[in-house]
Amino acid sequence: MGLALLAFVGVAGAQQQQDKSDWDKIVLEQKAGSVMTSTGGEYETAPIGKEMIVGEHMMLSGEKPKAKVVYYELDDEGRVVDKCVRDYVDPNVYIIDATCKPIVAWTSNGKGIVIGAALVGAALLDSAGDEAPPVSTGAR
Secondary structure (H helix, E strand, O other): OHHHHHHHHHHHHHHHHHOOOOOOEEEEEEEEEEEEEEOOOOOEEOOOOOEOOOOOEEEEEEEEEEEEEEEEEEOOOOOEEEEEEEEEOOOEEEEOOOOOOOOOOOOOOOHHHHHHHHHHHHHHHHOOOOOOOOOOOOOO
């Protein structure tokens, strides 16, 4: 019961971060394949390190394209207080949103680790009474 409560608290914490829309910086940190951006005009190749703006269009094309966009919250001295990573892996046109909605929000203060551990632990407890199928039915 305690772990289930921890999982609920972890999910609530992740939801709170996902709804956050006051990020200080949004940066293209990694890319593979063709990644191009547009703010309404022609699409241009986006370099790694490009600071993105809310509403900007990002087009991924070619074989196995990938873009990692990182949302940053900074303190008054410019140090990272919080961050959220969003991965794009399919050829498509995406609009850079004000909110970051990753699968798990990894932050500088470890929230993502706690959330992930709580969810994995809850899943393990839920399946503790289930009998697992054999890994192999072949000869030993």
